[in-house]
Amino acid sequence: MAEEAPAPAELAKVDYRPPARDWREPAVDFRRGTYCYGAAPKNLQYLGLPNPRPWQPHDADWKLPPDWKQTILAGMKDRLERFRSFRLFMDICVRCGACADKCHFYLGTGDPKNMPVLRAELMRSVYRRYFTLPGRLLGRLGGGRELTEDVLKEWFYYYHQCTECRRCSVFCPFGIDTAEVTMMGRELLTLVGCNINWILEPAANCYRTGNHLGIQPHAFKDSVDFAVDELEEMTGIRVEAPINKKGAEILYVIPSAETFGTPHYYTLLGTLLLFHAIGLDYTLSAYASEGGNFGLFTSHEVMKRLNAKIYAEARRLGVKWILGGECGHMWRVVHQYMDTMNGPADFLEEPVSPVTGTRFAQARSTKMVHICEFTADLIREGKLRVDPRRNDHWVATFHDSCNPARAMGLLEEPRFVLRSVCQRFHEMPESTIRERTFCCGSGSGLGTDENFEMRMRGGFPRANAVRHVRDRFGVNLVACICAIDKATLPPLLEYWVPGMNVAGVHELVGNALVVEGEKARTQDLRGQPLASPEAPAGA
């Protein structure tokens, strides 16, 4: 647990020298703080996944099904035939090492098996042994490795020490994407029931209730109502926040953490205020109350099952198009998978901003627009009155979340919004932002307490860059557009760079927004006093 984690000075002593032991001899030490607990059987059962049983990774006996080896190999064969990426990435790596020190887990642990190339070799060696001629003929000489229980345990350990952030793919001369290999690894592990609970519990909850925490419809409505009340207290404005409203123009899908978690909640406040200011005809949904998708961290099939509700709900409510909130991996699913898996969305219309008339042509097939695209357009077209002085108590930097940066390319929109509403903004070093951004170290479902040490190690490069801008420019706020970031950056920064704050971009939008009929704003959406209390609005 967190309180038992070694001190930062201790963790920062990373030894990058490889051990003497040959990497092909599998050996995993499930040391406290460096792995996640196994999935509870009830979660597997609810999703109908194989081999539900009580077990833990630190157990000697993993209670694998008797034919686990055939299952894995058959699953591998099946996926090699269904995914060109998988087959190709197994075949063409030249082990040049360009990716080696690009991984945050490698930088934070010094464990050579966290070099993306070697993490993939854990799988490739098995692939060669069973699926290539040299490996079948020559075994180890042909680069092959027998699939044993120890190898499987190693897969489990290291494929949950990859956050599928794709940073290595940026540097690879062939674009080999470790995220893709990790996804395959986790899919194969799922076939024999080796999942982690921090992923399967949200996935099962999401399947049943529509969101990760298992918030039921009435509780979801309570949270939203509470936000509406709070907003009125702060601004004097009573906003509408419709839920499951048929015939609204836009369905707004959020990461559910915005209804209960901080600092996510302040982003929701900012967004509700924004929608009120522009008179948007929208609805939330208690059924599609989660854009996040822990199926992405389980298997393509579970991803599809969880994602289906978004289009289904858009169709049921009869909206024209869908707007999506600040969530990283949700956008990876929406951008790269949703239309393919659950489209075509031919019952929706090409998104057009009802305020500016701007056509979002980049989303004409999925019909789903990112809130930062939407707001950037509003600001650019002069449809928002903002007073950036209301964010003068913040000196902000922007953390690019992995998925919007490397699986989408949403780089300028959030920056444009941020610069428009916040006067003091500084970028982190170029080698740590945009397509080279560093993961928070807890993405892809690894943000659980028992994994604390590993998360601190994995998040070290990000925290390091934050410290750099804190020391240099006095930065006191990391803005980001990802719900997992908002959950995991606070403890990470508390550990490495104490005193730092984390916020969503739309929280700052909400602070700066000048809304008709508001009372004089003396506090930000967190209830903190503004740096320079201002004259009443409209004065």
Added chain:
Amino acid sequence: MSALAPLALVLLLAGLALGAAQIAGLRPVLGVLLPYAAFVTFLLGVCHRILVWVRAPVPFRIPTTCGQQRSLPWITPSRIENPSSTAGVVARMALEVCLFRSLLRGSRAELREGPRLVYADDRLLWLAALAFHWSLLLVVLRHLRFFLEPVPAAIRALAALDGFFQLGAPGLYATDVVLVAALGYLLWRRLANPQLRYLSLSADYFALYLLLGLAASGLLMRHVVRADVLAVKQLALGLVTLSPTVPEGVGSLALLHLLLLSTLAAYFPFSKLMHMGGIFLSPTRNLANTSRAHRHVNPWNAPVATHSYEEWEDEFRDKIRAAGLPLEKG
């Protein structure tokens, strides 16, 4: 260990070639039989491997985006690093294939006191890889003069340009020097860098030794133990016109050179060297980032079990009603 066994293997091959070259009955094996067998293996192997890749579908559009997406008209998109058009993809691939764009991003992370992570540009790998691949291509093109009669003017011009520096007689080819230097560096970094040494397999060294052996035997034939160029050309022409012969004048070094080449060709389809074809098929590089603008179709997209709104409403009906939210079935 990983580095030594393949070296022994390549030396053994060289020794076998030199020995067999002395035995009249075995010269056709080295000069004709093995090259043919290797060529057929190469051709069939490469075709098979590419077919295996092509037969596997690309179910999802998963480009790695390395720049700004195309979204609002006033935001400048990264047309090449995050392509939204075919032209952009072609440009991205061309940069990748011809200039190793991604390797050019190379950097080195270093942990210093503080603790402070610092990143320095590191383009040595990019430079060595580029130098090696381009010089190898030019060397291969230059070798066409052995297989073509008359020799095309372009090949002649290339050879003349390559020997431009006119060092010694016969002139030293610039590409030979660059090729050996680059291969030497690639081998050296694999051995000298502890992380790289740790992850390198025998196969990684084997390819390097074969290529170094080819370069060394080629250089020896040109500058030290002069090969009978006419005889070698006769052998080469005989192979391509399917009237093979191994003339007297073909020396043991030439046969050794040919054996190493045959080994490389036969080994190629079963090895990482297939990245030559694979790079063109990489879905993270050869697709436009238009996932939201155009629907990408997955051929095996099968229905899955979902939890429908109706099931959800049935389970929570009373709570939905109590919360005052609308119901489909009152």
